[in-house]
Amino acid sequence: AIQLTQSPSSLSASVGDRVTITCRASQGISTALAWYQQKPGKAPKLLIYDASSLESGVPSRFSGSGSGTDFTLTISGLQTEDSASYYCQHFKNYPHAFGQGTRLEIK
Amino acid sequence: QVQLVQSGAEVKKPGASVKVSCKTYGYTFTTHYIQWVRQAPGQGLEWMGIINPNDGTKSYAQQLQGRIIITGDKSTSTVYMELSSLRSEDTAVYYCARDGAVLRESYCDYWGQGTLVTVSS
Numbered sequence: 001a002i003q004l005t006q007s008p009s010s011l012s013a014s015v016g017d018r019v020t021i022t023c024r025a026s027q028g029i030s031t032a033l034a035w036y037q038q039k040p041g042k043a044p045k046l047l048i049y050d051a052s053s054l055e056s057g058v059p060s061r062f063s064g065s066g067s068g069t070d071f072t073l074t075i076s077g078l079q080t081e082d083s084a085s086y087y088c089q090h091f092k093n094y095p096h097a098f099g100q101g102t103r104l105e106i107k
Numbered sequence: 108q109v110q111l112v113q114s115g116a117e118v119k120k121p122g123a124s125v126k127v128s129c130k131t132y133g134y135t136f137t138t139h140y141i142q143w144v145r146q147a148p149g150q151g152l153e154w155m156g157i158i159n160p161n162d163g164t165k166s167y168a169q170q171l172q173g174r175i176i177i178t179g180d181k182s183t184s185t186v187y188m189e190l191s192s193l194r195s196e197d198t199a200v201y202y203c204a205r206d207g208a209v210l211r212e213s214y215c216d217y218w219g220q221g222t223l224v225t226v227s228s
Contacts, residue, residue, distance in 0.1 A: 001169070032213075034214035034215070036152075036215075038152075043202055043204075043218035043219065043220060043221055044144075044152065044202075044204075044215070044218060045218075046207070046214060046215060046216050049207060049213070049214040049216070050214075055216070085151075087151065087152050089152075089154070089214065089215070091206075091212050091213050091214055094157070094166040094212075095154050095166070095168050095169070096142065096154045096157065096212070097154055098144075098151060098152040098153070098154060099151075100151050101151040101152070
C-alpha cells in the first residue's frame with residue numbers, strides 16, 4: 001500500500017507569512033493527490049485536487065505543486081482563518097491513504 | 108446543490124454492530140463513487156473504503172476487512188456503512204464523502220456532516 005508522509009506535523013506562523021507543507025508518497029502516484037483543510041468539529045474541505053488544481057471557491061493564496069512522490073501545499077499571505085489541520089490524500093490506487101496531518105497555528 | 112446527509116450519533120457496546128447511512132442529494136447518484144473516512148478523537152483521517160454506486164463494486168481498508176460492509180441503494184440514493192464486532196478503538200466520527208470525478212476513483216469534493224459512533228460498555 002502507498003503511504004503518505006507529511007511534514008511538519010505542526011507549525012506556527014504569523015499573519016502574512018508564506019507557509020509550505022510537504023507530502024511524500026512511498027511510491028510514484030503521478031498527480032493523483034488532493035489537499036484538505038479541517039477545522040475543529042468540522043468535516044474536511046477540499047482545497048487542491050490533481051496535485052495543483054484549485055477547487056472552486058478556495059482563495060488563490062492556496063496552491064499545490066508536485067508529481068511523482070513529492071508534493072507541496074503553499075499558503076501565501078497567511079490569514080487568521082487559515083488556522084486548521086491540513087491533510088494530503090492520494091487516489092492512485094486502493095487504499096486511498098491520508099497523510100498524518102499538519103496542524104497550523106497562527107501566532 | 109450537492110449534499111450528503113448522514114444519520115445521527117450512535118452509542119454501542121463492544122461486540123455490537125453499527126450501520127451509518129449517507130443520503131445524497133443534488134446529483135446523479137450512480138455517477139460518483141462514495142468513500143468512507145473516520146477520525147478517532149484527536150487523531151487524523153483514516154480511509155475505510157469506497158463503493159461505486161453504479162455497479163456496487165467496492166474496496167475496503169485491509170485492517171477493516173471482515174468487519175466492514177458498504178452498500179448502496181439506488182432507489183433512495185443512499186449509501187450505508189456497517190461495521191461489526193465493535194471495540195473501543197472504533198470510537199470515532201465517521202464521514203461519507205463523494206468522489207469529484209465521474210465514474211472513476213478520485214478526490215473527495217463533498218462531505219457529509221459526520222456521525223459520532225461511541226463504543227462503550
